[in-house]
Amino acid sequence: MKVLMTEYLRIDLDAENWECRVCDHTIGSARGNYKEGLLVYNRDPADIHPHIIDPEKYRFTFCPDKDWVNILEFYCPSCGTQIEVEYALPGHEPLYDMEVDLDALKEQWSHREEITEVTIGPDVLGERQQHSHSH
Amino acid sequence: MNDKLSAEAVLEDQELVAKFLQDTTLFLGPDPDIMRHHDIMPCTDYEAECVAKHGDPHQMASIRDRMQSACDESYEMLEQMGAAPGAKWGDVITGIYSASGDLTIGSAGGVLIFSVLVHHPIKFIIKNWIHEPTVGLKEGDGFIHNDSRYGNVHNTDQSMIMPIYHEGKLVCWVASTVHEGENGAIEPGGMPSMAETPFDEGLKMSPFKVVENYEIKKDLLTFLQNSVREPKLQYEDMKVKLFACMRLEKRIKEILALDGPDALTACMRSTNDNVKAEVRRRIAEWPDMTVRTYCTMDSTLRENALIKLNCTLTKKGDRLIFDLTGSSPEITNRAINTALPGAKGMIAQVFLNHIWPDLPRGQAAFAPIEFITPPCSIVDGSVNAPNSQSLMSIFLSFTVAQHATAKFLYSLPKKYTRVLAPWYNMISTYIWGGMNQHGEMLGNLCADLNGMGGGARMDMDGEHAMAPIFASMADIGEQEMNEEDVPFLQLVSKKMTTNTQAPGKYRGGMGYTQIVATKDSDQWGFMTTCVGSKAPPIQGLFGGYACGAYPLCKVEDVDVYDVMLTEPERFKHSIVETMNEQPYENAKYSSHHMGMGFSLSKRGELYMISQGSGGGYGDVLERDPALVIKDIEERLLTPDWARKLYKVAFDDETLIVDEEATAKLRADYREQRKKQGVPYAEFVKKHVQSEPPKDIPFYGSWNSDLSVVYAGSNDDKRDPQDPGPVYFTNPKDVEIAALESELEAIRKKTGILPRDNRK
Ligand SMILES: [Zn+2]
Numbered sequence: 001m002k003v004l005m006t007e008y009l010r011i012d013l014d015a016e017n018w019e020c021r022v023c024d025h026t027i028g029s030a031r032g033n034y035k036e037g038l039l040v041y042n043r044d045p046a047d048i049h050p051h052i053i054d055p056e057k058y059r060f061t062f063c064p065d066k067d068w069v070n071i072l073e074f075y076c077p078s079c080g081t082q083i084e085v086e087y088a089l090p091g092h093e094p095l096y097d098m099e100v101d102l103d104a105l106k107e108q109w110s111h112r113e114e115i116t117e118v119t120i121g122p123d124v125l126g127e128r129q130q131h132s133h134s135h
Numbered sequence: 136m137n138d139k140l141s142a143e144a145v146l147e148d149q150e151l152v153a154k155f156l157q158d159t160t161l162f163l164g165p166d167p168d169i170m171r172h173h174d175i176m177p178c179t180d181y182e183a184e185c186v187a188k189h190g191d192p193h194q195m196a197s198i199r200d201r202m203q204s205a206c207d208e209s210y211e212m213l214e215q216m217g218a219a220p221g222a223k224w225g226d227v228i229t230g231i232y233s234a235s236g237d238l239t240i241g242s243a244g245g246v247l248i249f250s251v252l253v254h255h256p257i258k259f260i261i262k263n264w265i266h267e268p269t270v271g272l273k274e275g276d277g278f279i280h281n282d283s284r285y286g287n288v289h290n291t292d293q294s295m296i297m298p299i300y301h302e303g304k305l306v307c308w309v310a311s312t313v314h315e316g317e318n319g320a321i322e323p324g325g326m327p328s329m330a331e332t333p334f335d336e337g338l339k340m341s342p343f344k345v346v347e348n349y350e351i352k353k354d355l356l357t358f359l360q361n362s363v364r365e366p367k368l369q370y371e372d373m374k375v376k377l378f379a380c381m382r383l384e385k386r387i388k389e390i391l392a393l394d395g396p397d398a399l400t401a402c403m404r405s406t407n408d409n410v411k412a413e414v415r416r417r418i419a420e421w422p423d424m425t426v427r428t429y430c431t432m433d434s435t436l437r438e439n440a441l442i443k444l445n446c447t448l449t450k451k452g453d454r455l456i457f458d459l460t461g462s463s464p465e466i467t468n469r470a471i472n473t474a475l476p477g478a479k480g481m482i483a484q485v486f487l488n489h490i491w492p493d494l495p496r497g498q499a500a501f502a503p504i505e506f507i508t509p510p511c512s513i514v515d516g517s518v519n520a521p522n523s524q525s526l527m528s529i530f531l532s533f534t535v536a537q538h539a540t541a542k543f544l545y546s547l548p549k550k551y552t553r554v555l556a557p558w559y560n561m562i563s564t565y566i567w568g569g570m571n572q573h574g575e576m577l578g579n580l581c582a583d584l585n586g587m588g589g590g591a592r593m594d595m596d597g598e599h600a601m602a603p604i605f606a607s608m609a610d611i612g613e614q615e616m617n618e619e620d621v622p623f624l625q626l627v628s629k630k631m632t633t634n635t636q637a638p639g640k641y642r643g644g645m646g647y648t649q650i651v652a653t654k655d656s657d658q659w660g661f662m663t664t665c666v667g668s669k670a671p672p673i674q675g676l677f678g679g680y681a682c683g684a685y686p687l688c689k690v691e692d693v694d695v696y697d698v699m700l701t702e703p704e705r706f707k708h709s710i711v712e713t714m715n716e717q718p719y720e721n722a723k724y725s726s727h728h729m730g731m732g733f734s735l736s737k738r739g740e741l742y743m744i745s746q747g748s749g750g751g752y753g754d755v756l757e758r759d760p761a762l763v764i765k766d767i768e769e770r771l772l773t774p775d776w777a778r779k780l781y782k783v784a785f786d787d788e789t790l791i792v793d794e795e796a797t798a799k800l801r802a803d804y805r806e807q808r809k810k811q812g813v814p815y816a817e818f819v820k821k822h823v824q825s826e827p828p829k830d831i832p833f834y835g836s837w838n839s840d841l842s843v844v845y846a847g848s849n850d851d852k853r854d855p856q857d858p859g860p861v862y863f864t865n866p867k868d869v870e871i872a873a874l875e876s877e878l879e880a881i882r883k884k885t886g887i888l889p890r891d892n893r894k
Binding site: 003004005006007008035036037038039040041042045047048049050052053054057058059060061062063064065067068069070071073074075077079080081082083084085086087089090091092093094095096097098099100101104105108112113115118119120121122 | 422423424425426427428429431433439441443451542545546547548549550551552553554593594632633634635638640668669670671673674675676677678679680681682683684685686687688710711714715724725726727728745752753754755756776779780804805806807808809811812813814815816818819822823824827828830831833837838839
């Protein structure tokens with residue numbers, strides 16, 4: 001059985017691995033940090049958050065200061081999907097952000113049906129739209 | 136036998152000593168026994184009796200519904216009649232509390248955080264004033280409170296608290312709270328960033344009786360009015376809060392008449408017990424896991440510094456534990472610390488608004504959640520720490536909680552809301568004050584603080600300038616209405632700030648530009664109180680990005696009202712045009728961090744800010760090209776930037792997407808990522824430093840070592856359990872020291888002597 005853990009990650013409970021949901025690549029042991037199986041890139045903030053005002057003239061430009069924050073991008077080495085982004089203190093180690101108790105997860109899902117399409121939650125917007133159609 | 140006797144004697148002695156101490160306490164300060172607990176109170180014998188007697192779920196639901204509508208009705212009263220801008224735009228709440236002080240139901244609208252925090256002052260009143268012969272408690276009494284060291288968020292929020300009686304017996308409490316703004320602090324508007332001690336923060340009301348027999352005591356009222364810049368507001372809103380409480384009382388008396396006090400008590404007790412049990416059941420559904428995250432404040436609102444708020448969230452069985460160890464020590468002379476309940480209350484908002492909005496809006500929904508916080512830290516400040524800008528640390532507490540919980544929620548088979556990226560978390564607005572055009576002294580803020588960009592959701596974009604993280608269904612106000620009372624105009628407002636989105640498969644909701652200029656007063660000024668001009672205060676989710684940075688821009692030495700009369704075409708409607716084109720000759724253009732202390736403004740000078748974007752969700756390469764084009768059409772993105780960010784090919788004229796070329800661009804970009812990305816171990820080896828950056832003052836833990844916190848330099852390491860004081864130098868003194876050393880160097884070079892060389 002597989003458990004959908006994030007938009008791009010799932011855990012194969014039997015093989016005990018993290019997998020990429022986009023390309024099915026095996027990333028690493030589900031008893032460890034999935035980031036260890038990914039590629040990392042230290043992104044220049046200006047690539048994502050442009051200098052709205054001229055950096056030659058102004059100290060604060062809407063673009064984060066790259067000496068004050070690192071934008072770490074984590075990619076699937078097989079399909080290049082951006083699985084995670086971390087806004088990190090400069091030079092700070094990436095976080096071991098999801099440390100799963102795999103045995104507990106196995107036990108929990110032994111009482112559940114496998115889910116292959118993620119559940120969204122109550123569709124309040126849909127109800128509102130339907131309501132307005134009827135007028 | 137002797138042993139037993141002496142044990143009894145010791146016990147008696149202890150009781151005597153305790154009673155003696157209680158009778159002779161010189162000051163009833165904030166009570167840790169009350170302030171450190173957020174769980175519901177133990178069930179009393181009477182409550183148990185009532186619950187045993189009244190088991191009919193229909194009756195209980197009916198009483199609960201009437202309590203809810205009573206809260207919503209009194210909330211409407213506060214919003215309609217309140218004079219404070221905060222009241223008009225929904226920064227208020229009303230609630231009904233059990234006889235022991237637990238909030239059972241809060242109003243559906245408004246600032247829910249108050250609800251998790253007003254039980255503290257009620258419990259203080261119960262513990263200290265009911266049996267105090269000089270105070271006492273009877274029907275028709277009302278208590279006022281605003282000091283966050285005794286409960287609630289910050290002392291700009293004032294509460295009115297009233298006991299409800301039935302045939303001479305206390306059955307429950309009601310309270311109404313409003314963000315009043317002005318409170319007599321060293322800066323107008325109630326949230327001074329300049330406060331360096333709690334004594335700079337204005338009125339600090341521990342709970343005291345200000346109403347008897349449903350009448351406000353005029354002597355105390357006059358004292359309060361005399362202590363603030365807006366005496367009329369102080370009076371008006373005390374009355375409004377009192378009337379809201381009296382309406383709640385009227386509705387509760389209707390319940391008492393129909394169902395009786397036992398049924399009401401049973402309803403309150405069983406609601407809280409059932410909600411608490413349901414929360415435990417829901418937590419048990421989450422995966423057992425530890426999630427780690429942190430956010431940073433890039434300023435103290437006085438100077439730039441990197442201040443970490445660290446969060447380790449662990450779920451095991453039906454327990455959920457927030458451990459904020461590793462967060463910065465409290466800053467002894469800066470206002471950004473919070474008392475612990477503020478941080479907890481804000482995290483409660485995550486659950487009540489964004490995770491389980493279907494649960495009754497009371498204290499029980501948060502009761503089972505556990506906390507570990509380092510003492511004397513920015514999230515658990517001591518009574519000596521100023522906290523008038525506690526919003527900074529409580530908003531970051533909200534964000535780490537929202538970010539961490541999202542990683543638990545995704546896998547759940549049953550969800551109560553959508554998983555979403557962190558909301559924008561700063562109040563990008565103008566706090567203002569001075570003499571208005573009618574000659575009245577004012578101090579308050581623009582309701583635009585409520586316009587925070589919503590986080591992107593798992594299946595759709597975030598909503599623009601949607602709602603503040605501390606309230607749902609709040610309003611951003613009508614500027615034209617405000618302008619009747621204030622001497623400035625918002626020359627540009629409600630216009631989205633192009634190219635400032637937090638990108639992702641779904642982007643965060645964006646914020647709008649606010650350009651203001653004073654017009655009809657020569658005693659008027661503004662302040663702004665946000666972090667995030669150098670480093671974003673939020674995170675994105677699952678491969679989505681956070682927002683960018685947001686500065687304050689100023690244009691001085693210009694009167695744009697004159698410009699508008701003579702050369703109106705010169706006036707520019709965006710920050711980018713104004714700052715880059717510099718349309719006003721001889722004017723001074725400058726950018727700043729968003730912690731601007733109160734500064735007087737001259738007629739026609741421009742202050743320009745933008746609200747921030749909520750976090751993005753998912754990989755930008757998965758964004759539907761149609762959504763990218765829609766953003767271009769709505770001028771949220773420029774075409775060039777859209778292309779660069781999202782790798783979409785389209786025609787400049789028609790904006791028609793070339794699907795094939797887009798697919799190729801995106802496939803190529805995935806290949807490029809695989810080339811530029813470095814395997815994790817290699818990256819860590821090259822990138823990770825054993826200490827914080829040397830040139831930036833840093834506060835908090837570094838890497839995964841939580842046994843030490845830094846306090847401003849790599850030589851200054853503290854014990855997180857006992858960090859000691861942390862002082863900042865006045866930024867003006869820092870500036871003077873820098874100028875003096877520059878001057879010294881010039882003197883050495885040129886031989887110019889100082890005016891006076893004597894020591
Ligand atoms: Zn993949």
